[in-house]
Amino acid sequence: MLSWNEVSKSFGTRAAVDAVTLAARPGEILGLLGPNGAGKTTLMHMAVGLIAPDGGTVSIGDRGSPRSPEARKALGVATQALSLYDDLSGREQLQFLASLYGISGRRASRQIDWALAFVGLADRAGDRTKTYSIGMKRRLNLACALVHDPDVVLLDEPTAGVDPQSRERIVDNVDALRSLGRTVIYTTHYLDEAERLCDRVAIMDGGRLSCVGTIDELLEAHPLAPPSSATSARSGSESSQQPARGGGKLEQVFLCLTGRSLRDE
Amino acid sequence: MGPVLALALKDLRLLGRDPGGLFFTLGMPLVFALLFGFVLGEVTKPRSTLPVVVASERPTAATRAFVSRLRGMDDLEVLLASRETEALAHVRTGSRAAALLIRSDGRGALSVEIAHDPRRGMESAMLASVVARALEGDTVAVTEARRPTGVVRRRAVLVDVPGGGNAFAVSFPLGIVWGILGCAATFGIGFVAERERKTLLRLRMAPLSRWSLVLGKGLACFAAILAVECAMLALAALAFGVWPADPGKLLAAVVSIAVAFVGVMMGLAVAARSTRSANAIGWGVLTVLAVVGGGTVPLFVMPPWLRTASDASPFKWAVLALEGGIWRGLSWGEMAIPCGVLVTTGVVGTALGVLLMREE
Ligand SMILES: Nc1ncnc2c1ncn2[C@@H]1O[C@H](COP(=O)(O)OP(=O)(O)O)[C@@H](O)[C@H]1O
Numbered sequence: 001m002l003s004w005n006e007v008s009k010s011f012g013t014r015a016a017v018d019a020v021t022l023a024a025r026p027g028e029i030l031g032l033l034g035p036n037g038a039g040k041t042t043l044m045h046m047a048v049g050l051i052a053p054d055g056g057t058v059s060i061g062d063r064g065s066p067r068s069p070e071a072r073k074a075l076g077v078a079t080q081a082l083s084l085y086d087d088l089s090g091r092e093q094l095q096f097l098a099s100l101y102g103i104s105g106r107r108a109s110r111q112i113d114w115a116l117a118f119v120g121l122a123d124r125a126g127d128r129t130k131t132y133s134i135g136m137k138r139r140l141n142l143a144c145a146l147v148h149d150p151d152v153v154l155l156d157e158p159t160a161g162v163d164p165q166s167r168e169r170i171v172d173n174v175d176a177l178r179s180l181g182r183t184v185i186y187t188t189h190y191l192d193e194a195e196r197l198c199d200r201v202a203i204m205d206g207g208r209l210s211c212v213g214t215i216d217e218l219l220e221a222h223p224l225a226p227p228s229s230a231t232s233a234r235s236g237s238e239s240s241q242q243p244a245r246g247g248g249k250l251e252q253v254f255l256c257l258t259g260r261s262l263r264d265e
Numbered sequence: 266m267g268p269v270l271a272l273a274l275k276d277l278r279l280l281g282r283d284p285g286g287l288f289f290t291l292g293m294p295l296v297f298a299l300l301f302g303f304v305l306g307e308v309t310k311p312r313s314t315l316p317v318v319v320a321s322e323r324p325t326a327a328t329r330a331f332v333s334r335l336r337g338m339d340d341l342e343v344l345l346a347s348r349e350t351e352a353l354a355h356v357r358t359g360s361r362a363a364a365l366l367i368r369s370d371g372r373g374a375l376s377v378e379i380a381h382d383p384r385r386g387m388e389s390a391m392l393a394s395v396v397a398r399a400l401e402g403d404t405v406a407v408t409e410a411r412r413p414t415g416v417v418r419r420r421a422v423l424v425d426v427p428g429g430g431n432a433f434a435v436s437f438p439l440g441i442v443w444g445i446l447g448c449a450a451t452f453g454i455g456f457v458a459e460r461e462r463k464t465l466l467r468l469r470m471a472p473l474s475r476w477s478l479v480l481g482k483g484l485a486c487f488a489a490i491l492a493v494e495c496a497m498l499a500l501a502a503l504a505f506g507v508w509p510a511d512p513g514k515l516l517a518a519v520v521s522i523a524v525a526f527v528g529v530m531m532g533l534a535v536a537a538r539s540t541r542s543a544n545a546i547g548w549g550v551l552t553v554l555a556v557v558g559g560g561t562v563p564l565f566v567m568p569p570w571l572r573t574a575s576d577a578s579p580f581k582w583a584v585l586a587l588e589g590g591i592w593r594g595l596s597w598g599e600m601a602i603p604c605g606v607l608v609t610t611g612v613v614g615t616a617l618g619v620l621l622m623r624e625e
């Protein structure tokens with residue numbers, strides 16, 4: 001559905017993404033995990049045509065490269081940075097986006113209403129976005145990714161900085177996307193979300209892809225560190241700094257693969 | 266609704282919700298035009314009586330007769346001082362343009378010294394000729410470097426054009442172009458802000474070509490500039506009696522100016538990395554363009570190199586194009602130069618916007 005083939009991208013001398021080959025299968029939720037600076041956002045930006053790879057190719061199923069505007073119609077993106085207009089209301093925001101995707105009239109209102117209700121913003125839809133809480137902004141950002149009914153949805157840390165209620169809602173929403181048959185690429189630092197949602201996960205570190213597979217496959221391939229050390233790591237003083245938290249088995253695989261040194265970007 | 270139109274409407278809606286931006290785009294031009302109108306109204310007034318102070322410390326019959334002749338002259342507004350130092354103080358403090366120090370040699374011959382404010386050298390040259398007229402017949406010496414050397418018949422070139430002789434016909438084009446600079450700066454800064462606030466990411470991910478994205482931005486700016494121009498020209502006509510001599514040419518001017526400043530806006534947007542630098546560039550560089558283009562000091566008083574430099578300022582061409590349609594009575598051939606420069610500026614700026622949008 002969406003595939004990266006030997007894709008690389010450097011900023012100056014730093015390789016943000018280094019020869020990554022990865023493909024999302026139709027209808028799956030593919031988790032993209034990795035510490036800060038691993039290259040997840042860069043990988044996503046290449047998938048949506050914001051950045052041209054230095055080497056390798058990206059293709060959106062049989063639609064071809066995301067550099068073509070027509071191919072991008074199949075993609076819906078919730079960016080890591082909230083990209084919302086403070087002075088537009090939630091509904092105006094979605095109306096504007098729908099018109100960029102060539103959706104208008106009855107179809108537009110139907111899809112806007114659906115997206116607003118889906119993320120639970122129907123009753124605040126008329127208010128300016130600047131009056132929203134972070135949780136509401138994240139949900140609106142998600143609605144922005146969905147309003148044109150895309151086949152592939154890319155969510156870059158869609159739960160960053162939100163309250164538990166909004167997080168629960170967003171995770172439920174992503175789960176619901178699976179039953180709607182969407183392909184989802186999901187980036188998060190919350191490993192419990194990944195465990196709950198993802199059919200497969202890909203773990204990146206330092207621009208390289210460390211492994212891909214179902215959680216069971218990963219556990220099999222990477223025998224766990226002794227349970228005692230994993231437990232003490234979780235309660236250690238570094239745990240608030242480390243991106244990984246809240247996961248069970250997946251967290252152990254994650255730390256085993258990416259190590260314990262801090263990633264201060 | 267096409268994506269380009271949707272982009273433009275979104276920008277205009279956001280502008281409508283931003284009181285500061287709205288003021289800079291719509292309020293400033295008015296302030297500028299009125300300000301320039303009143304200032305230029307003073308400068309270009311045909312009468313222009315010159316305020317002078319006259320001192321004659323040892324009055325004689327001859328000096329008294331001469332002073333009363335001076336007071337009878339239409340061109341002068343005479344204040345009398347008893348001492349020369351007092352008269353000079355008036356000039357030093359700026360309350361009078363010049364002091365006329367009148368002395369008699371005791372044998373009936375008068376000498377008049379004109380001590381003028383260095384800032385008002387031009388007026389003092391005129392004063393010398395007025396004094397010479399007042400002295401006609403008397404045996405006198407006028408000590409002033411710039412004594413007129415011959416009779417010059419002066420006549421304004423465009424007196425019979427509607428609105429000609431109206432200071433607002435001169436000031437409104439300046440005010441309008443100043444306002445348009447503000448408009449372009451506001452949109453340019455908004456464009457940079459959109460990049461900084463990451464909303465541009467969403468636009469670039471949407472199924473739009475780079476051209477439509479840039480054109481959408483440009484269209485909003487174009488519409489706002491047209492609105493400013495039309496509102497200001499309507500005001501000039503209805504409130505100040507400035508009716509364009511040639512509406513067709515004025516229309517050509519209005520449209521090519523809007524195209525040009527869309528390009529200026531794009532140039533600003535691609536040159537600035539952050540909203541802070543956009544602000545600095547917007548208000549700094551655009552002000553320089555305006556000053557160089559004759560927006561504050563008329564071009565004819567500039568040194569020659571600066572006058573040459575002004576050819577690079579769209580400000581100059583915009584003012585010329587507007588004046589061409591309002592009162593200069595330019596032919597289509599003559600209009601083609603400013604309009605051509607303006608349209609080229611717009612096209613180059615917009616193309617730059619598209620090219621540099623490719624990679625952030
Ligand atoms: N526009 C950019 N310019 C320079 N370096 C960048 C840019 N974007 C990302 N990087 C660098 O590339 C690396 C990967 O970043 P990113 O993809 O944002 O990681 P992640 O999303 O996994 O945290 C980081 O080292 C980051 O500093």
Ligand SMILES: [Mg+2]
Binds near residue numbers: 040042080
């Ligand atoms: Mg990221």
